[in-house]
């Protein structure tokens with residue numbers, strides 16, 4: 286769901302991405318803020334006749350300023366993580382604010398508490414600073430800005446507290462998980478946090494239905510699926526980190542020479558029932574060829590084309606001692622099906638997604654039986 290995002294810049298070396306839903310929410314918020322601007326002005330104590338800008342222009346400025354404060358919230362999470370030595374892959378601005386994609390493997394509860402706290406504290410700081418600044422400096426010269434500052438201050442304070450609700454995977458939910466993880470395993474803590482998050486999601490949805498507030502219903506759906514997705518990922522990560530590549534790889538690998546014809550390749554696929562082969566030339570690994578590569582060659586050309594004409598040369602390698610979770614990340618990162626397992630320059634095996642999934646399922650079955 287985060288794939289439809291484009292990079293718009295970098296801050297502290299972190300790519301900042303904009304998700305397409307962000308492009309929908311900005312005009313929507315500009316419209317909501319714009320059409321309510323006169324009532325905002327009244328409540329901020331600014332007489333309507335003093336307003337200088339078109340309310341919808343003010344609404345647009347408010348919407349953009351709101352997302353800048355959301356970006357600051359995410360940057361705060363990211364900077365604290367970086368200071369703890371944890372890499373940040375990217376920050377994405379989207380429909381419900383922002384997401385900082387923190388490098389996985391964050392199993393240190395103490396670090397997680399500070400990283401999770403940093404965001405809401407920043408929102409609170411922005412909100413309180415705006416409100417205090419407005420009370421110290423009554424901006425009589427530019428009343429529109431006063432109205433914007435008054436509302437942005439309140440929204441930021443609201444965001445700080447909303448994010449602290451322990452509806453995992455919100456910031457508050459992450460804080461709760463880290464506190465739980467001090468007394469139990471990280472996985473058990475995640476399981477409890479997920480259940481609590483889903484109970485909150487249910488309550489938000491119910492409240493949304495009763496109040497006719499569809500934004501609350503959306504947030505409920507977001508939290509519900511976000512929580513179960515995080516649990517699955519945590520379970521997978523913790524289980525797969527236990528395995529080494531050599532535990533799950535296929536060892537007796539059949540290879541093919543780069544000068545073999547496509548016809549020969551197809552015959553071997555049909556008799557040996559492999560879906561792909563590492564390609565060698567003079568004892569050296571040159572590439573990888575799969576059933577999919579054959580489909581680009583017309584059947585009458587099968588005896589003309591050679592494996593080296595259709596193979597993919599961009600092969601990814603892992604070491605037999607790497608953990609399987611790393612291998613899975615490479616597979617999904619490059620969207621490929623298999624990795625070559627290489628030790629001291631020699632091919633010692635192949636590991637595929639299905640090898641990994643099989644290992645994961647076996648470990649689950651093993652655990653289910655050991656409980657009885």
Ligand SMILES: [Zn+2]
Nearest residue numbers: 404405448456
């Ligand atoms: Zn946050």
